[in-house]
Amino acid sequence: MFSSFSYLTAVPYFLRCPRTLMANFKGHALPGSFFLIVGLWWSVKYPLIYFHQKGKSSQLTHYHQRLEIIEAAIRTLFSVIGILAEQFVPDGPYFHLYHENQWVKLMNWQHSTMYLFFAVSGIVDMLTYLVTHVPLGVDRLVMAMAVFTEGFLFYYHVHNRPPLDQHIHSLLLCALFGGTFSIFLEVILRDNIVLQLFRTTLVILQGTWFWQIGFVLFPPFGAPEWDQKDEANIMFITMCFCWHYMAALCIVAINYSLVYCHLTRLKRCGGEIIGIQKLKSDHTYQTALLTGSDEE
Template sequence: MANFKGHALPGSFFLIFGIWWSIKYPLRYACKKNKKVCSFGSKVGLQRLEIIEGATKAVFALIGMIAEQFVPDGPHLKLYNSEEKQWSHLMNWQHSTMYLFYGISGVVDIITHTTKAVPVAIDRMMLSIAVFVEGFLFYYHVHGRAMLDVHVHLLLLVAVFGGALCIFLEVFHRGNIILELFRTSLCILQGSWFWQIGFVLYPPGGGPEWDQMDHSNMLFITMCYCWHYAFSLLIVAVNYGIVTWVVQTKMKNGESLEMELLKSREREEDSEDEI
């Protein structure tokens, strides 16, 4: 992660999942209210989606761990340098640990929805643990760094720990659309903020570097964080509106088709009576 690409990778991970959730949960909610016109809310369909989602999560986490370990200046699975008598590339190991827990969460998702050996709520519990571990690692990740570097990472922790708490509540209130949409907005915020950290600390294309000790930069970046969350809420709201409109349109078309079929049947019965 000690470069722009290292922040863009997890940022893309969270953005993809956040945008997917902003479509998935409103669609499931709308389909449950209108089961006649939408089969997406069926138990089998949801289980398949959860399995695919868990597999995708596990694959993304594996890619992240491989990238952290086997980049040219990475540790290559070497934790301790016996020659220099010191730990080797602890930053990379911390990032790998973060990806590891998300990978475990993906595997738990698959096990939970392919067998009946574990309670269904375990998938949310493990995801909550993975998000908490991410925040726990980042909290001790920036000690001794420049002021702006510490600040952008502490702002990230607001979304991380908020997401961990929200997912933990879902263990006891599974399927609550409010909690799911709130978690989705924080996930999108994490993704966009990882990209923002990359632009601030490692400007791509040789751009001008930010003054790490300028207080005005801290004021701006705090305000920028709020803009990121407003953008996240906008994505959730727009996708919710589009999904709801599509389902309602489909429902109206289905009702009109049923009315036409009913009228045609009545006409046939009337013609038979006349004969």
């Protein structure tokens, strides 16, 4: 579920970048863009499916199944691209984990491990809809494991760093472990619109927060650097995190409302067309009866 859609165009830049992908502004903006794109897509997809299936069978239509397979395939593809990008930057490990009695580029290996779990999640998602004997719920379980792995890796990713750096990454863990718990509940309560939208808000939060991390740790456009040890900055970032989540909630609520209004309008227009056709049909039938009566 969580490999960057933007990585396809980002790979050439990374191949020129002499550092690990995450150690610059673009390295945070690109995965942030991915999470944001996925979250925005889910904020439209899940309400569409919910209103379409409301009052009907909970089984996905063939069209929805194909959509899920395509989405999972895209996530898998760009997870692989993310792994290759991490491994083949100019000073990357090139799939060497241990060389000359020392570990090789463990930061890159951590990021690759994160992408690996998301690739497995995408593959399992595809198998769920392609193979009938795959137990329902395994896809959500593996997705929860992938998100948990991301949080687990990030938890041990920022040790011995300045206080603001540690704090801003620790806030990201709230979204990751919250998403893990939500997705795990979907193993039991599958296709629950509340859990799906909650997961969507957390994915959007991850996307915007990756951008925020980039702006704080690697200010672009010549902006002044943040004081990494200033407690006021830590307090502001904590408050800013709450604002980001409020923005995510508003985005999901607005898209949900727009989808509802759009489908309601289409249904009303469809009902009016059917009503007009019925009136025309009744009028034609009455005319035929009158014509037949006159002939007699």
